[in-house]
Amino acid sequence: MKKVVLGLATLAMVYACQNDQMDTNSNDFQEVQVDMTDFTLLVEDEGSLTGKSVQGADKCHSMNNLAFRLENNPGLSKKMYDIEYNTRKAIALKANGKGKPGGGSGGGGGTTPTIYTGAITIPVVINIIESSPGKVTDAQINSQIAILNEDFNNNNSRTSSIPSEFAVAVADIDITFTRGAVIRKTSSVSSWGTNDAMKFASQGGIDATDTANNLNIWVCEIGGGILGYAQFPGGASATDGVVIGTDFFGETNAGGIYGHGRTATHEVGHWLNLRHIWGDGRCNRDDFVADTPTSDAPNYNCPSYPTVNCRSTDMTMNYMDYVQDDCMYMFTNGQNDRMRALFVSGGPREGFVN
Template sequence: MKKLLLSVLVAFAVVSCSNDSNEESLDAINNDGLQLAAARKCHANENYEKMLLNPAFQQKVLEIEEQTQRFTNEFLSKKKPAGVGGGNGGGGDDTTPPADNIGVINIPVYVHVIYSNANENISDAQINSQISVLNADFRKSNSDAAQVPSEFAGLASDTEIQFNLVGVTRKSSTRTSWGTNDAMKSAANGGVDVVDPATAMNIWVCNIGGGILGYAQFPGGSASTDGIVVGPQYFGATGYLSAPFDEGRTATHEVGHYLNLRHIWGDGRCNRDDFVSDTPTSDRANYGCPSYPTTNCRSTDMTMNYMDYVDDSCMYMFSTGQKARMRSLFASGGVRASLNN
């Protein structure tokens, strides 16, 4: 356990999600060697690295990981093998009894729209479409879940986490790009202050700039900056959107980070880990819509996982191990337990 916890700090203190030498980042090349017109770029891991400079946050991370490992080991030990228990025969969570006593988790959501033009002042319909996408993706009711290949079908999971929009804030600003220093989260800096971070998830929708689609704060950080940030053109599934990130999966990906999921490839080479036992090892992000199977580190990449970098239309599952990791935050004493309302 001590070795695992120390590896958490080491793995993420030295590897960057968009600057790793194994990634092409903004000059992304897909598995067929073709230049991509647009590549997903998430800043969550860089934000995490910055947070790790704080010794208090380092200690909090160790405490969270220790609790997560205890919960996950117990959770997975209670799971039936895929396909056991009757039901629809698809394997995975839909046919198995609960592995914890938490029940369905309900997270209230505040959305803060900060805009410098009419396009960025996204409509209520666009906001509502994003909440619908989150609920479909986290409850495995998304229509494309049926595309999960048979190799991983038994792992595709209903996380039993859902979201409820409770408030929308709109603020006009002359600022056209906000960057990643959390200025949008502060009224003193022209943004919007966080609302009830202990009992609700906050989402800031504003133009980040630098080609970054979004970023999140991992659990254990400052309450004043807790939440996720997404560009308006990547938020929701209708309205002002930019393909190929126009199906609301950027928010799904960032909420995964907010709930303590790492990138599927562990942000490094084959010996890096995302601390989820049922996601295959990989040494790179995948981009675009990779062909199946895509193989790295002598195993098939789970390219369709929400925590990879593929286009919105090509990501459509969380794994059972990821479900356990997220739900651990809501167990008794869990760092996000108070969000469940």
């Protein structure tokens, strides 16, 4: 098992002191404290996932890509820590009724804004690297945009079958995705891997388009049975976005149980700062969301209900698990708050609303 461990305990102590010192000048400090003791960027390589899925697919390599980015960008850990601190403070302010939660600017009381509450529209630039012109069809593109809009607006028809235990947690994220530019390039590269080569024209790929105001999705042959991966907020703008394997983009027969567009939903969740629902660790590792149950590993295929781990029922139908596309159909209110904290003034995704 490969582990990348950063000095986050030290980092937490230093920055917590700095943030608390700044907060003493804020009207919110006495009412809102931010606990960062559980925050980690520990990345565990789960090894080969072949056999855990009936299709033998390695669903998501976002954490592996994060490990690669952390090793090559010494400042990334601090950026991600700061984003997490601001996310938690915004959520705490909302919970305590502080600030101004209005939908327009999302501005809040003191120096810390609250959760952005307005409707959000995200233009999507689709960068296609294909072996022959038109291999990725226009129908695939349109279906993928439609699926993202279903899932981020709580219009997935399967949500009606959610267990009553989780019904109260289901969220309408109120994010609309619009089809933007489609950029195509023909390439003989059969496996692009997960180190972002497809994102650079200098390496045979396609350069990103205005990542402050567009979600960039690269569609290509990743290789290794990998369905997709995403960059978390805080990373370099030149590589910001989501990568999806050609067979798993939109509605495709070639994708099998992963051919219904939910890989993009999962990866866009990461792009909006969601972790895997099991926290990428054992029972004591969390996804930093209060209304998702603790678990110790991903679920695959289409698990029966209830599936119990860590003394609680797994939310296997959450988009941030590893189940097949037809068996995932919800985000939670807590995940909604976490995503929306990114869009406030000064947040890493504010360009989409300002």
